[in-house]
Every structure is written in C-alpha cells, then in structure tokens.
Amino acid sequence: MPTLTQVASKVDIKDKYVGETKHQRRHGYGVYKYDNQFFRYEGQWDNGVKHGHGKLIIGEGGYYEGQFERGEIQGHGYRVFGLSGSTYSGQFQQGEMHGQGLLRKTSGEQYEGSWVFGKKQGEGIFTDAEGGVYEGGFHDNRRHGEGRQVFSNGDQYDGEWVLDKRHGHGLQRYSNGTIYDGQWRGDVCHGEGSISHVSGVTYTGLWVNGRPACEPVRLEHVSEREEVLSVEQGKPFSLNVQCVDSNGEITTLESGRCFKVAAAIKKAVSTRKSKMNRSPSPSKEAVSTRRSKTSPSKDTIIPVISTPFGYTAVQYSILQVSSISSQDELKDDDSDPNSGKKVAIENSPELKTGEGDSENDLITTSTTDVEMKSPPSRMRRNRSGSLHPNLFTQNTRSLVMGMKLNTIGSEESKVQKKDEEFLDTLISPLPAQVTDGRASFNDLFIPPPPLPDISHITQSSTSKTEVSPEKESRSDSRSFNRSPSQQSSPRGLSSKTSALSLKSKKSSEKIRAEKERLLNPKREKYALPGTYVVIISEVTDPPFLDGRLPDLYVELRVVVPKTSREQSMDKLLRSKSRLKAVSRIS
Missing domain, CATH: 2.60.40.10 (Immunoglobulins)
Known part of the structure; x- marks a missing residue:
C-alpha cells in the first residue's frame, strides 16, 4: 500500500493538488493549482469542493480571502481587485458583493452600505473623490429616494432623489448662504419654491428650468x-x-x-468750425482736457x-x-430768524420825523447790526419839542438807509451761510x-x-505780467534824473506814451481782475x-x-x-x- 507521500506526489503530479484527501478526494486543507495559471486556491476542502475558510488567489495581485460554501464564494470575506487596487470587505453571495459591505477605491471613493449582486442598492453612505458625502437611498448604483448630499464646495441638499438627480421636494443650502426650498426636476429648480439669496434678494413663486417664472428683465x-x-x-x-x-x-x-x-x-456741442474743416471724431468714452501752462499736474x-x-x-x-440735515432745516424754519433783542427806531428822538412822513415807518433791527448815537445838535426842533419833519437832515436819512442796507445785508449773509451749510450737509x-x-x-x-x-494757481503765476514796485521806482528815478531837454518830448511822442501807459494800466487791471476771479471763485x-x-x-x-x-x-x-x-x-x-x-x- 502506497504511503501518504506517494499518494500526495501522485496527486500533485496528476491534479496539481497538494493536501489532504479522503477517499481519493480533496478533503481538509490543501493547495490546488488550476490549469489556468491565473487562479490558485489555498484553504479548506470538503469532499472535493472548496468549503470553509480559504483564499483564492487571482492573477495580477488580486485575491479573495473568506468564506466558501460548496465551491462558491459566499458569506463574509475580503476582496482585493488586482487591476484597480480597490478593496471590499463585507458580505458575498455567489461571488458577488451582496449584503452589507465597504468598498474602497484608490481614487478616494468609498461606499459603505447595502449591496445587491454587486450594485449599490438600499441605504448607504457614499463619499466621492472630491470629498462630497451622500447618505441616503440607492438604486442600481445611483442615488435614489430620500437622501442628504453634502457637496465638496460646502453646498448641502436634503430631499428627494430620482436616479442620481435631485427630483421632488428638497432644501438646498449653498455655501455662500443662499437657501432654496421647493420643488426640483432633473437636478434644477422647477415648480413652486422660494429662495433667499445671499445678496438679500428674495423670490417666492413658480420656477421653470432653474429660473423664476416672473423674472425682471429691465428697469x-x-x-x-x-x-x-x-x-x-x-x-x-x-x-x-x-x-x-x-x-x-x-x-x-x-x-x-x-x-x-x-x-x-x-x-x-461746439459750433465753431475747424480751420482745416476736419470731420468730427467719433465719440469716446473719455475726453482729456488741455494741459494748462501753469498747471504742473x-x-x-x-x-x-x-x-x-x-x-x-x-x-x-x-x-x-440726509435725514439729519432735513430735521435741522425744520428746526431752523420753526425758529425765529430775528430772535433776540430788537431796537425800535420809532421812539428814538433822532429819527422822530412826524406823522405822514414816508420815513416814519417802524424800523426794527438787531442790536448787533446798528449802534445808536445821540441826536446831532444841528437838528432843529418844533414847538412841541420834536424834530421838524421838513428838517429831516441828510445825515439821518443816510443813517436810516444804512440801517436798512445793513439789515438786508445781514439777512443775505445769513441766507448765504445757511445755503453753504446746507450744501455741506449733503451726502x-x-x-x-x-x-x-x-x-x-x-x-x-x-x-x-x-x-x-485752483491748486495750480500761485501768486507768481498770476502776477508775471504785473510791474514790480522796484522796477516802477527805478523808472521814476531815471525819469527824474534826466535833464529837461531829455525829459521833454514832442507832442506826438507824449500822446503815444500816454496811450501806451493807459493800455498797460487797463491790462494790469484786467490781470488783477482775472487773478481775483481765479483765487476767489464765486460759488453758484x-x-x-x-x-x-x-x-x-x-x-x-x-x-x-x-x-x-x-x-x-x-x-x-x-x-x-x-x-x-x-x-x-x-x-x-x-x-x-x-x-x-x-x-x-x-
């Protein structure tokens, strides 16, 4: 009777099996090499079939290690996919991922949940390569049913899915703060819904293909x-x-x-014609002004x-x-502009002109506008002791008119000051x-x-053409030191010189006026x-x-x-x- 070694050697030569046998069948632990060098099995055998715990080595680095049942991969096991490098740990049925399991890919994707014959189906958690996470229902490897998706950019969706697309009612929270709550169809907003945009815009109503049905197009x-x-x-x-x-x-x-x-x-539009009769240039978005000779900018x-x-x-x-300036205006309008102590000129003995006179009107002014003086001694009085109306002297009339002008001038200055303050309070x-x-x-x-x-205007730039006092004194001294014969000139020459001096005087006055206008511009x-x-x-x-x-x-x-x-x-x-x-x- 042959020994066990001889039997093993015979089996190894004939069937490429090394291991335990029973009744000339593989039984117990053994290693079997298939005719196809792509496969090899190491593990438990039962009456000639793989049964129990074993390891099926698949070529190019892949293998399965786990439970076998009557020659099939079934039960809990661990699978390594040689070509892709992905791994799966979980339940198997007839060699397929079936039941609860965890699949990890080298790209970073992973799924942990329910499997049905190699496909994601049921409840599970899927993490994509960008970091997005979905937790909810699956069907045929796609998101389906109720689920929550957190996108890699921070957006978040809670609602219904149909075949990997948002469909039905759902709440979308964008990473920038925008929130949409409403109906979806084909992964876009469609149906009744409301949005609260991060900019503050809100819309509640019907949506069509991702846009509001009542969307403004113009102002x-x-x-x-x-x-x-x-x-x-x-x-x-x-x-x-x-x-x-x-x-x-x-x-x-x-x-x-x-x-x-x-x-x-x-x-x-300029109405002046060019000397060269050139055609007008087309309109531009910006026009540059000419550079002033005195402006360094x-x-x-x-x-x-x-x-x-x-x-x-x-x-x-x-x-x-501004609302503050408007309230201040109302307060200023309600207050009396001539509040304070007033002086009635009517009782002044100096301005008592008698009844019926045009200057006998009541004149009131602020005590700060005019200073009362004692009546002049030259003014004559009538028998009653009052000033005679016909002897209202020119000085008194001038005083009254001056008081009126001072009052008007003060009012104008107040109005001007108020206008300037109003312009300064505008926002x-x-x-x-x-x-x-x-x-x-x-x-x-x-x-x-x-x-x-007027930042480029200086005293020197506006007074270049003016005659300096030193030059003027030098010319005067030169003319004074000349002899009478030298100072005397013909009549025509003297008239020409006087005309030139008059012209220079006018030009200097014009320069002074221009200088005054530039240095003290009038505000409209x-x-x-x-x-x-x-x-x-x-x-x-x-x-x-x-x-x-x-x-x-x-x-x-x-x-x-x-x-x-x-x-x-x-x-x-x-x-x-x-x-x-x-x-x-x-």
Whole structure:
C-alpha cells in the first residue's frame, strides 16, 4: 500500500493538488493549482469542493480571502481587485458583493452600505473623490429616494432623489448662504419654491428650468407726468422705479435688489468750425482736457457717457439730503430768524420825523447790526419839542438807509451761510432696495457746479505780467534824473506814451481782475439750468442668479422756478381748461 507521500506526489503530479484527501478526494486543507495559471486556491476542502475558510488567489495581485460554501464564494470575506487596487470587505453571495459591505477605491471613493449582486442598492453612505458625502437611498448604483448630499464646495441638499438627480421636494443650502426650498426636476429648480439669496434678494413663486417664472428683465421709470422730469433749481426731487418682466408686468414676487444713482449733464456741442474743416471724431468714452501752462499736474480725464437720447453727457455729481440735515432745516424754519433783542427806531428822538412822513415807518433791527448815537445838535426842533419833519437832515436819512442796507445785508449773509451749510450737509446718495418690485430714491439733489481747480494757481503765476514796485521806482528815478531837454518830448511822442501807459494800466487791471476771479471763485447757489441725465445701475452683490439688470437712463431738466405771478397765471389757465372740459362734457 502506497504511503501518504506517494499518494500526495501522485496527486500533485496528476491534479496539481497538494493536501489532504479522503477517499481519493480533496478533503481538509490543501493547495490546488488550476490549469489556468491565473487562479490558485489555498484553504479548506470538503469532499472535493472548496468549503470553509480559504483564499483564492487571482492573477495580477488580486485575491479573495473568506468564506466558501460548496465551491462558491459566499458569506463574509475580503476582496482585493488586482487591476484597480480597490478593496471590499463585507458580505458575498455567489461571488458577488451582496449584503452589507465597504468598498474602497484608490481614487478616494468609498461606499459603505447595502449591496445587491454587486450594485449599490438600499441605504448607504457614499463619499466621492472630491470629498462630497451622500447618505441616503440607492438604486442600481445611483442615488435614489430620500437622501442628504453634502457637496465638496460646502453646498448641502436634503430631499428627494430620482436616479442620481435631485427630483421632488428638497432644501438646498449653498455655501455662500443662499437657501432654496421647493420643488426640483432633473437636478434644477422647477415648480413652486422660494429662495433667499445671499445678496438679500428674495423670490417666492413658480420656477421653470432653474429660473423664476416672473423674472425682471429691465428697469422702468414711474412718472405720473411727462417723460422728461422737470425739477426747479435748488429743490430736491424723488425717482421711483420698478422692475418689469418681458411682458411689461411688475415683478411683485421679488424683493431685495439694490440700485445706485449717478448723474451726468448734457455735453455742449461746439459750433465753431475747424480751420482745416476736419470731420468730427467719433465719440469716446473719455475726453482729456488741455494741459494748462501753469498747471504742473497731468491731463484731467473727464468721463463721457453715451446716452440713449442721441447725445453724450459728462459725468456730474448728484447728492441726497440726509435725514439729519432735513430735521435741522425744520428746526431752523420753526425758529425765529430775528430772535433776540430788537431796537425800535420809532421812539428814538433822532429819527422822530412826524406823522405822514414816508420815513416814519417802524424800523426794527438787531442790536448787533446798528449802534445808536445821540441826536446831532444841528437838528432843529418844533414847538412841541420834536424834530421838524421838513428838517429831516441828510445825515439821518443816510443813517436810516444804512440801517436798512445793513439789515438786508445781514439777512443775505445769513441766507448765504445757511445755503453753504446746507450744501455741506449733503451726502452721497444711499442705495435703494427693491420691495415687491419697486424702489424709490427720495430727496435727491442736483448740486451747484463744483468750484474750479485752483491748486495750480500761485501768486507768481498770476502776477508775471504785473510791474514790480522796484522796477516802477527805478523808472521814476531815471525819469527824474534826466535833464529837461531829455525829459521833454514832442507832442506826438507824449500822446503815444500816454496811450501806451493807459493800455498797460487797463491790462494790469484786467490781470488783477482775472487773478481775483481765479483765487476767489464765486460759488453758484443752484445747479445751472439745462438737461441732465440720471443713471440708475444695479449693484446687487453678488449678482442674483449671476446677472444684473441693464442701466436705466432718465432725462432730467433743471428749470428756473416760476414767480408767484407766473404760478397764479398757470393756475388760472388750468382752471379755465377744466371749466371748458366740464362744459363740453355737460
């Protein structure tokens, strides 16, 4: 009878098996090499089949180690995929991943959850290569059912999924703070839903393919009167705008967009013809002014804006009346401007002119405006002791007129000071926010033109042509030292010299006036009458749905305020036109 070694050697030669046998069958522990060198098994055998714990080595580094049942990989095991390097640890059935298991890939992806014959199905947790994590239902290797997805960029979605896409009701929280709560279809917002954008924009309503069904496309100026807005000099005004969709309807379902306001003044067209009769150059976005000979600075760039009204405009400032300054104005208007002690000139013996005289009106002024003096001794008195009306001297009349002029001058200075304080309290316009599709800019103000830039003007630059006192004294000494024969000149020469001196005197006076104008520029009280353009631009940051509305241009005309007579005539004409319209209807 052959020994066990001889039997093993015979089995090893014939069947390529080395191990335990029973009744000429592989039974117990043994190593089996298949005809296909790609496979090899090491483990438990039972009556000639793999059964129990074993290790099936698969070529190119792959293998399975775990439970075998009647020759099949079944039960709990550990699988290494040779080509990809992925690993799986979990339940198997008929050689497939089935049941609960953990699959890890070299790319960083991993799935831990339920498997059905090699596919992710049921509840599980999936982590993608970028770091995103999904926890919820799966079907056929895809997200399906209720689930929560945390994306790699920080976005988060809680809701329903259909075949790996957001579908049904869900709540999306974006990493920037935007929140959408509503219906989804095909991975985009579709159906009823509401959004709260990080910029402050809110919308509640119907969505179609990821966009609001009532989405604004442009701005519209709300004007109850004519298209061109007329504003009187020195008066604030308001602008009302609304967001409209492609059908011209107001998008009342949206709120929160922000808009800023700017202004420009219509550019004057030069009527002078060029000497070379050149054709005009095309309009540019910016125009550089000429460099002054006395200015060391570079050329000043003046922005030029193309308007839809057929002309270009130069950028101009626009301001807003602050609420604090408005309250201060109300307080100043309620207070008496002539508060304080007043002096009644009526009781003054110096200004007592008798009844019926035109100068006998009551004149009041502040004690700080005029200083009372004792009556002059030259003034004659009548029998009652009062001053005679016909002997109201010129000095007293001058005093009264001077007091009146001082009062008027002080009032004008107060008004001028108040205007300057008002201009200094104006602020840059605050952005306006849309509410239910509408926005308003209140208390806007077109300021006076800015003062000219005199930073480059110096005393030396404005007095180059003036004659210095030293030169003047030298010329006088030279003429004094000359002999009478040298000083005497013919009549024609003397007249020519006098004309030249008169001309030089006029030119020096003109230079002094120009110097005074440049060094002490006059500040305009109101904006100049003319045509202005108000530009309203959206500044929602960040833009809502990656887009902003186009700019709105509103034409504005600054006019000189009408007098009381003109206003009364306008009212009369309007009332007459109304009466005519009523008579026609009746």
